[in-house]
């Protein structure tokens with residue numbers, strides 16, 4: 001739990017699970033065909049893979065995302081600047097020995113096909129057998145990559161497919177390592193080949209050349225659907241996973257144009273959706289210029305559809321001096337007794353502050369005097385942005401009274417003493433003999449990767465500062 005315990009809001013905001021900044025998205029380059037072609041085929045480029053929104057991992061090797069390169073012997077960026085590039089790539093060796101060009105026989109042709117389709121906005125971009133690519137961004141100096149440290153690297157073993165370039169240099173302006181996410185759901189043969197390839201890499205790294213190689217199952221190489229697994233990534237892996245999963249969820253759930261019902265295709269390297277309906281109006285005397293029949297395509301601005309996230313608010317509820325914290329038990333968590341923050345979706349034309357007040361009142365009956373926005377977290381289940389707030393309630397005999405009967409969503413909600421909640425946040429502070437007695441009901445709080453935990457911890461920390469608890 002300790003890796004998520006930061007000491008200030010700033011630190012939490014900077015390193016929020018699923019939200020750590022890992023790449024410079026350079027989103028304007030998604031529509032630059034020259035850049036996309038260069039980055040797609042570059043030997044240093046990294047790829048992460050999804051099958052039905054499930055990322056390819058090698059679980060027995062540190063619950064890691066499988067991050068693969070085109071060329072052999074690419075620099076392992078983990079080892080360039082320890083502490084800065086932790087866990088972005090394969091750990092344990094200085095070079096990533098195996099690349100996709102050599103490891104997957106049809107890889108270059110897969111890249112060629114997609115690159116042509118993407119360039120031409122081909123209507124068959126989503127056709128059977130075709131993986132969907134998303135350009136994610138560049139790991140560059142804005143993220144802390146020391147490009148100079150890549151220049152002097154030479155590989156221990158030379159491969160034919162390795163042209164020695166360890167990072168992409170586009171027009172001298174954009175330098176770094178490009179990342180792509182690839183959805184292989186529609187190409188199960190490639191999906192299987194990738195599992196076998198990663199498994200071979202793992203066996204090689206583990207030095208099983210002399211012993212019997214382990215199977216993919218034994219090495220834990222698979223597309224994982226476990227939420228537990230998603231919440232046990234290193235922070236930077238978690239962000240890459242979340243980024244790919246949320247984009248592919250958007251692409252998957254928007255296969256048809258909202259204006260005319262025709263199929264949509266992902267253009268601009270996965271960054272936009274376009275309607276494929278080319279039908280136009282017949283020219284008339286009043287309107288001699290033909291227009292697209294599809295209202296989405298004929299709109300002056302919105303002839304494409306952009307990625308979206310759904311806003312949800314989540315709030316920690318406390319009193320003025322932070323001596324009390326209100327936590328609630330949802331029906332889903334009846335058995336685990338996990339008490340958490342109040343959360344709900346925002347409605348159209350509602351401010352964050354008012355949505356928070358409304359949600360708190362609807363679920364718990366208490367009235368907040370003040371609401372402030374504290375921090376946010378992307379939440380890829382499937383596609384939310386959690387907006388974390390603090391709601392302050394005045395204890396005046398009315399506003400703090402709990403009433404669960406409005407929307408009947410909760411099993412329980414309670415004002416806890418902050419000193420009790422502190423022991424759940426900082427279990428190390430619990431004295432040995434006190435173990436069971438301080439928490440006879442076995443109440444739990446959410447895991448440290450969640451914004452709910454960060455909000456609870458923030459409130460507990462503020463209480464300590466106010467009272468020296």
Ligand SMILES: [Zn+2]
Pocket residue numbers: 257258259260261262275276277294295296297
């Ligand atoms: Zn349309």
